[in-house]
Amino acid sequence: MIAPLIGSWLQRQKSQLAARRKVALISSGLTLILALGAWIDFSLLDVPQAHDLWPLLSMLLGQEWLIVDALSSPLLPLAALIHFLVILMTPPTKRRRFPYGLVLVMETLVLLLFACRLPEGILLLMALSAIPPWMDLKARGHATGLFWMHTLTSLALMVGGWLLMESDQKGGPLGPVLLMMGLLIRAGSVPFHLWVADLFENASFGVAILHVTPMASAYAAIRLILPDAPDLLMDLLGVLALVTALYSAGMALVQQEARRFFCFLFLSHSSLVWLGLEVISPLGWTAGLCVWISVSLCMAGFGLTLRAVESRVGYLDWKHYRGLYRHMPMLAIFFLLSGLACIGFPGSIGFIGMEMLVESALNAYPHVGVMVLLAAALNGIAVLAVYFRIFTGSIHPGSISLAAMPHEKWAVGILGILIIGVGLAPQSGVNSRYQAAMELLTPASNDTWIPSHDQASGTLGSLSDGMNPNH
Amino acid sequence: MEAYLYWTGLTLVASPLLLISGLVAQQVFGLKLGEKVLFRWTLTLTSIGLLACVLHAIGMLYGSRESYHLELGQWVALDELEIHFHFKFLFDRLSLPFCLFSWVLCWTVVVFSHRYLHRENGYERFFFGYGLFVLGMTLASLAGTVEVLFCGWEMVGLSSALLIAFFQERSTPVRHGLRVWSIYRFADAAFLVAVLLLHHLSGEGDFEHMTGDSPWPITHSVMAPETAFWVGLLLLVAAAGKSGLIPFSGWLPRAMEGPTPSSAIFYGALSVHLGAFLLLRSHAILLASPALCMATVGLGLATALLAGCIARVQPDIKSSLAFASLTQVGLIVAEIGLGLEVFALIHIIGHGCLRTLQLLRAPTLLHDYHTIENAIGHRPVTQSQKSFGSMIPKGLSDYLYALAHDKGGLDRFLNFFFVNPCMGFFRWCDRNEKRITTSLSVWVPSQPDRSSRSAKLIEPMEIES
Numbered sequence: 001m002i003a004p005l006i007g008s009w010l011q012r013q014k015s016q017l018a019a020r021r022k023v024a025l026i027s028s029g030l031t032l033i034l035a036l037g038a039w040i041d042f043s044l045l046d047v048p049q050a051h052d053l054w055p056l057l058s059m060l061l062g063q064e065w066l067i068v069d070a071l072s073s074p075l076l077p078l079a080a081l082i083h084f085l086v087i088l089m090t091p092p093t094k095r096r097r098f099p100y101g102l103v104l105v106m107e108t109l110v111l112l113l114f115a116c117r118l119p120e121g122i123l124l125l126m127a128l129s130a131i132p133p134w135m136d137l138k139a140r141g142h143a144t145g146l147f148w149m150h151t152l153t154s155l156a157l158m159v160g161g162w163l164l165m166e167s168d169q170k171g172g173p174l175g176p177v178l179l180m181m182g183l184l185i186r187a188g189s190v191p192f193h194l195w196v197a198d199l200f201e202n203a204s205f206g207v208a209i210l211h212v213t214p215m216a217s218a219y220a221a222i223r224l225i226l227p228d229a230p231d232l233l234m235d236l237l238g239v240l241a242l243v244t245a246l247y248s249a250g251m252a253l254v255q256q257e258a259r260r261f262f263c264f265l266f267l268s269h270s271s272l273v274w275l276g277l278e279v280i281s282p283l284g285w286t287a288g289l290c291v292w293i294s295v296s297l298c299m300a301g302f303g304l305t306l307r308a309v310e311s312r313v314g315y316l317d318w319k320h321y322r323g324l325y326r327h328m329p330m331l332a333i334f335f336l337l338s339g340l341a342c343i344g345f346p347g348s349i350g351f352i353g354m355e356m357l358v359e360s361a362l363n364a365y366p367h368v369g370v371m372v373l374l375a376a377a378l379n380g381i382a383v384l385a386v387y388f389r390i391f392t393g394s395i396h397p398g399s400i401s402l403a404a405m406p407h408e409k410w411a412v413g414i415l416g417i418l419i420i421g422v423g424l425a426p427q428s429g430v431n432s433r434y435q436a437a438m439e440l441l442t443p444a445s446n447d448t449w450i451p452s453h454d455q456a457s458g459t460l461g462s463l464s465d466g467m468n469p470n471h
Numbered sequence: 472m473e474a475y476l477y478w479t480g481l482t483l484v485a486s487p488l489l490l491i492s493g494l495v496a497q498q499v500f501g502l503k504l505g506e507k508v509l510f511r512w513t514l515t516l517t518s519i520g521l522l523a524c525v526l527h528a529i530g531m532l533y534g535s536r537e538s539y540h541l542e543l544g545q546w547v548a549l550d551e552l553e554i555h556f557h558f559k560f561l562f563d564r565l566s567l568p569f570c571l572f573s574w575v576l577c578w579t580v581v582v583f584s585h586r587y588l589h590r591e592n593g594y595e596r597f598f599f600g601y602g603l604f605v606l607g608m609t610l611a612s613l614a615g616t617v618e619v620l621f622c623g624w625e626m627v628g629l630s631s632a633l634l635i636a637f638f639q640e641r642s643t644p645v646r647h648g649l650r651v652w653s654i655y656r657f658a659d660a661a662f663l664v665a666v667l668l669l670h671h672l673s674g675e676g677d678f679e680h681m682t683g684d685s686p687w688p689i690t691h692s693v694m695a696p697e698t699a700f701w702v703g704l705l706l707l708v709a710a711a712g713k714s715g716l717i718p719f720s721g722w723l724p725r726a727m728e729g730p731t732p733s734s735a736i737f738y739g740a741l742s743v744h745l746g747a748f749l750l751l752r753s754h755a756i757l758l759a760s761p762a763l764c765m766a767t768v769g770l771g772l773a774t775a776l777l778a779g780c781i782a783r784v785q786p787d788i789k790s791s792l793a794f795a796s797l798t799q800v801g802l803i804v805a806e807i808g809l810g811l812e813v814f815a816l817i818h819i820i821g822h823g824c825l826r827t828l829q830l831l832r833a834p835t836l837l838h839d840y841h842t843i844e845n846a847i848g849h850r851p852v853t854q855s856q857k858s859f860g861s862m863i864p865k866g867l868s869d870y871l872y873a874l875a876h877d878k879g880g881l882d883r884f885l886n887f888f889f890v891n892p893c894m895g896f897f898r899w900c901d902r903n904e905k906r907i908t909t910s911l912s913v914w915v916p917s918q919p920d921r922s923s924r925s926a927k928l929i930e931p932m933e934i935e936s
Contacts, residue, residue, distance in 0.1 A: 143912045194908050250897040251904075283552050321642055333498055340629070346622035352547050355618075356554065359667045373663055377656040384632065384652050392639035416499070426547050434549055 001066075001111045003031045004083070008104035017095060021087075024100035028084040031107060035080040042073040043432075048439055066115040070436035071222065071289070075114045078293060079214045081414075082300045083107040086206045089304045089411045091311030098204060099139065102132045106207070110214050119162060122220050126186065127155050133203055133211045142202035150185055150195035157182030162224065173230045180225060180233050187217040187274070188267050190244040200263040205310065208259075209303045212266060213296050218273055227280050227441055234278055241274035242371055249378035253385070258316035261386060262303050268379055269295045269342055275372065276357050284360035285437035290353030290430060294341065298350060301338040301415040305331055309390060312402045318386065321393020327402035332391040334412045339383035341419045343376050348423040352430060472534045476562075479527040480541040483570070484560060484613065486520035487606040494602040497595060506594055510585045513598050517581050517605070521574040528567050538563040538687075540615060559615035561678060565687040565751055565816060570612040572820045576740050576827050577605050583831055584732040593637060597730060600637070604630035604733075608741055612748065616677050617666045620752070624662060624713070627742055628655040634733040635726050647725035654722050658712020662749075665705035672698065678752065688754070688812040699759035706753050707767060714746030714800050716774045720781075721882035723797055727789040731834055734789060739796055739826035744819045747800060750807045751815060758810060767808030775801030780875040788833045796826050 007027020011020040042050045050068040068076070083103060090098050106129065113125040130151045137144045161179030168175055188196035200208045225233075248268035255261035273295060276288020308331055309324065310316045325332045337348070344354030354376065362369030396402075404412065422429055493512055497504055504512075531539060543558035560566075581601070588594050607626030614620035632655065636648030672694065694702065710716070715723040726738050737743065750757065750767065757763050775798045782794035799822045806815040832839070844850055863871070874880065 146908065146912050149911070194904060194911070197904070198908055198912075247900075250893060251901060254894060254897040254901050283554075286549070286552065321645065323640065325639065330499060345629070346625050352556070355556075355663075355667070358663065359671065362664070362667050363671065369667070370660075370664060373660040377660045380656045381649070381653045385649055388636060388639075388645045388649055392636060392645045393642060394640055427545075430547055430549060430554075434552070 001108055001115070003027055003034060004104040004107040004111070007031075008101040008108075011100050011104070020100050021090070021095060024087050024104060025084075027104060028080070028087050028107060031111070032077065032080040032084045035077040035111070038068060039073045039077050042068055065118050065121050066112070067117045068115055069117075070432065070439050072114045072219075074293065074432060075214070075219065076111055078296055079110045079114060080107065082213055082296065083110075083210060085300065085304060085411045085415065086210055088407050089308060090206060091308055093311045094204070094206070094307075097140075098206060099132075099136055102135055103207065103210060106132045106210050110210075110216060113216055114214075114219060117223060119224055122223055123155075123158055123162060126158065126216065126220055129211070129216060130155070133199060133207055136203045136207045137199070140202065140204070146195050146198045150192060154182040154185035154192075157185065158220075165225075173232050176225055176229050176233050177236065180221065180229070180237060183217045183221045183224075184237070184240055184274075186220075187215070187270065188212070188244075189240045189271065189274075190247045190267075193244070193248070193267055196267060197260050197263045200259040201257075205259065205303065205307045208263075209300060209307075212270075213300045213303070215270055215273060215292060215296060218270075218277070218292060221274075221277070222440060226277055227285070234280070237274060238278040238368070241271045241278060242368060244268070244271035245275065245375040246371060246378075249375040249382070252382040253378060256318050258306050258310060258318075258386075261318075261382070262299075262306055265342070265379060265382060266295075266299050266303075268375055269299060272354075272357060272372065272375070275361060275368070279360045279364050280441070281360060281364070282434065282437055282441060283356060283363065285441060286430065286434045287353055287356035287360050289433040289436055291350070291357055293429070293433070294344075294348075294350040294353050297415065297418060298338045298341040298348075301412075301419070302335065302342065304411065305335045305338065308404070308408055309335075313396070316390070318389040321388070322390050323393035323396045324402065325391040326395050327398070328391075328404055330404045330409065330412060332387070334416055335390070336383075336387050337416060337419060339387065340380070341423070343380045343383060347420065349419045349426070351423060352426045356430075472530065475530050476527060476534075476536070476539050477541065479523045479530060480539065480560060480562060481543075482523035483520055483527060484541070484543075484609060486516045486523065487602065487609045490516040490520075491599075491602040491606050494595075494599045498599050504595075506585070506589065509595060509598055510581070513602065514578075514581050514585075517574070517578050520605075520609070521578050524567075524571050524574050527562060528571055531562065531567065541613075546618075556618050557616050557677070559619065559677065560613040561615035562613065563687045565748075565812075566613050568816060568820060569748060570609065572823060573605075573608045573612055573741055576736050576823065577601075577608070579827070580732045580736045580831075583735075584730075587732055587834075588730060591730075593639070597634070597637060597733070600630045600634040600733070604634070604737070604742075608745075611745060614678075614752075617669050620749070621659075621662060621666050624709075624745070624749075625659060627745060628652070628659060628713070631655070631726070631737055631742055634737065635729040637729050637733065644728035647722075647728045650725055651722045654712050654719050658709045658719070661705045661712070662709035665702050665709065668702050668705070672702075687752075694756065694759055696760045699756045700763050703753070703756045703760055703763040704766070706749060706756065707763070707770070710746030710749050710804070711770065712746070713749070714743055714804070715797055716746065716770055716801065716804065717777060717879070718881045718884060720774065720778065720797060721878055721885065723793045724785070724790045724878070727787075727793055731789075731830060734793075735827045735830035738793055739830040740823035743796055743800055744803070744823060747803045747807065747815065747819060750804065751812055754807055754810075754812050757808065764808045764810070768805045769808075771801045771803070771805030771808060773801070775799075775805065777801075777875075777879045780871050781878055784872060784875045788836050789830065792826065792829055792833060796822075799826075 004027055007023055007030075010027070011023040014020045014023060038050075048069060050073075083106070087100065087103060109125055109129045109132075113122060113129065116122050116125060134144055134147060134151075137147060157178045159182075161175045161177070161182060164172075164175030164178060166175075185192040196212065199211065203211075229237075245268050248264045248271065252261055252264040252268060255264060269291075273288050273292045276284050276291055278284070279288075306316070309328070312328075313322065313324070341348035341350045344350040358369050358372050361372050490513060493516075494509075496502070497509070530536075539562040541560040541562065543560070546556040546558050548555050584597065584601070588597055591597070603626055607623045607628075607630060610623030611620055611627060612623070614623060629652075632648045632652035635651055636645045638644045712719050723738060723743070727734050729737070757767060778794045778797035778801055782791050782798060785791040785794060799818070803815050803818050803822070806818060840851075877883070
């Protein structure tokens with residue numbers, strides 16, 4: 001967690017662009033190796049939680065802030081990998097303006113967040129993590145009002161909700177509802193998603209990807225409020241997540257600009273994670289956690305490929321066919337692979353998670369499962385439509401080579417191996433997410449809760465009481 | 472004998488996997504292997520697969536085996552959640568003939584394509600799509616569980632869309648490829664719901680848990696009629712989408728944009744029959760519900776009638792053959808609904824072989840006519856016969872002609888009731904979102920003017936020193 005911060009300071013000491021990029025790359029690469037090591041170490045320890053051996057922060061702050069458990073142990077290398085790949089794949093045309101220092105600070109903040117268990121720490125880190133995108137927008141001379149309006153509202157709701165929950169002895173619903181609303185605004189749930197599209201349109205594409213793909217608000221929701229939230233709240237969560245999935249999928253289909261398209265595609269997929277978490281059952285949570293990993297990885301890869309194409313041809317829109325396949329076949333294939341992996345194509349990382357998610361939704365409420373599939377179908381159509389728009393058509397005229405560069409090939413290779421490799425051998429990943437789900441769902445009391453498979457406790461009761469086959 | 476069946480079965484399943492792995496590596500790493508190397512690789516592995524299939528069939532006949540299960544372990548297993556995805560393959564009287572038929576045609580098309588696509592841009596892309604298709608067909612036809620069938624089903628759909636858009640320099644094939652993919656996605660959604668319901672009801676995805684232990688076609692459903700109706704209906708929708716039955720028939724002529732070899736195996740022989748294969752595999756579920764059987768027969772006959780009319784008014788040979796193909800598929804589906812499973816399987820194989828031959832010969836149709844003319848010295852004279860069409864009243868004939876010319880109005884129906892309203896709604900939302908975003912940004916004080924937001928400058932590529 002300190003490594004990217006040190007890297008951020010070091011790169012500021014360099015005046016040459018190439019040297020700054022090199023320092024950023026080394027520090028984020030080192031962070032990735034350390035995060036992977038932490039994950040492997042945690043897996044070998046076979047304990048529910050891993051604590052800091054030299055608790056510096058605990059000594060300084062008087063409490064233990066950072067604990068790695070089954071939920072966060074793979075999220076740390078996932079976040080580190082995404083940051084590393086964003087830096088690695090930064091195209092030459094964007095390097096002059098790319099804020100390496102800010103990105104490394106963002107990396108520190110998200111790693112701290114994923115290892116933080118204290119609610120105050122989580123809220124503080126959520127607030128701090130909004131600063132780098134704001135700084136990027138400001139540096140580019142774009143309006144920041146919309147971003148700040150949503151961010152401040154979400155923070156106010158989160159903090160207010162949390163304080164209410166802490167002070168309310170009776171456990172009323174207002175506090176949790178406010179907190180959840182704050183988190184959903186931060187997640188970009190419909191109808192509070194305008195800031196996400198605005199961020200993607202105006203900020204650096206890489207910074208925008210880094211701000212949303214780790215899905216920090218889902219982590220905060222799990223730590224702060226789920227799975228003990230009141231039924232009313234879960235109803236609200238389920239409805240908003242379902243509406244976001246469907247609405248964003250439809251919006252992705254009609255977009256004419258690359259960044260807005262990516263924004264809506266991501267919102268649709270990320271809301272599936274919330275749908276999985278809404279079904280308070282081991283199957284639902286296992287599915288939600290699996291989909292979280294696959295969506296973060298695949299959407300990051302998809303976005304980075306789009307970014308690479310954008311750097312070559314400029315502002316990317318779908319008004320005509322670009323005919324770029326002949327120039328960049330490797331990027332084209334990876335674009336299709338990552339897009340299909342997001343929608344759960346068989347053999348890819350997203351398949352098993354999607355299957356389990358739909359099954360958990362069908363078990364709870366059949367129509368919810370059908371709507372999830374509808375959203376996935378629309379997303380699949382959108383992915384192939386955009387693939388055709390970018391890579392087919394009259395061959396793009398040009399004398400400069402647009403082929404993937406060595407650093408892009410490396411990044412694409414790493415992601416491709418993960419997407420297909422984990423897709424073909426998902427057992428250990430599924431086991432890990434199941435273990436995390438069980439630890440989160442098991443109450444803190446000494447009694448062990450062993451849920452049965454038939455227990456379907458999804459709480460979209462207001463929508464479908466008449467259709468639930470379990471009634 | 473067990474070892475013999477095991478190894479031949481494993482070779483049969485592994486050869487398309489190996490084929491696609493090599494082709495993926497070639498595409499991903501951009502290896503310039505040349506047409507000859509690619510062709511030899513594809514032909515070798517296709518030949519191995521075909522040989523393994525033949526040997527396996529001989530082995531089963533020799534050992535008088537009615538079925539054989541090839542278990543390759545669990546893909547994912549979570550006992551606590553009763554999640555099990557088996558890699559299981561079933562060789563029986565349905566899957567083995569269909570698989571053998573598929574491999575024979577695939578082998579034929581490989582040999583044909585090498586010459587037909589010689590020096591064509593995208594030669595490698597074609598064989599990549601072909602490899603994905605072969606893998607998908609093998610998984611789908613030999614699937615012992617619904618999950619494996621679904622995996623194969625999806626792969627066939629993707630390869631189909633990519634090959635329709637093969638001539639990607641033109642926008643028409645690309646648009647048609649997208650249209651076909653869109654229909655497949657909705658059909659696949661219905662299939663996935665059916666898969667998960669079957670999984671949920673039976674605890675596992677094995678076909679024998681759903682249709683009993685008896686070998687095909689002597690199977691029986693273990694579901695109640697009401698449950699069987701809903702599950703079967705979902706399977707029927709999936710089959711309708713994949714096979715181009717009403718109301719999804721509009722995609723079939725669009726699919727003819729692809730190269731002739733892919734048109735032949737996809738829409739003449741294999742992919743278009745995959746829906747019927749799904750119904751054959753799950754026919755026990757259909758038979759458990761009389762209402763569903765009636766629906767299947769009705770759908771099949773209606774498709775056959777409509778496609779028969781449409782085929783007669785097509786201006787080009789491939790479209791005409793496509794709808795002729797659909798006529799037969801409609802009849803096959805009706806046969807399945809009537810419980811004539813074995814007859815339907817024989818019909819599939821015979822029809823597939825004939826249609827593949829016709830489609831592969833289609834590009835040389837004019838050449839064939841010229842050869843005949845040269846041989847006999849004049850144009851062939853067709854004897855006028857009293858055709859069925861001449862017995863229909865003129866008014867009805869004109870109406871049927873218009874209906875057929877419009878391809879039954881099915882595309883217009885889907886566009887009017889589904890596509891246009893959805894797209895129109897979301898476009899309206901998009902316009903209003905942009906207005907709201909702009910007005911919110913202006914409302915918040917001391918913000919830069921956002922009116923130039925849409926004018927994005929193209930950043931020139933900078934060459935780093």
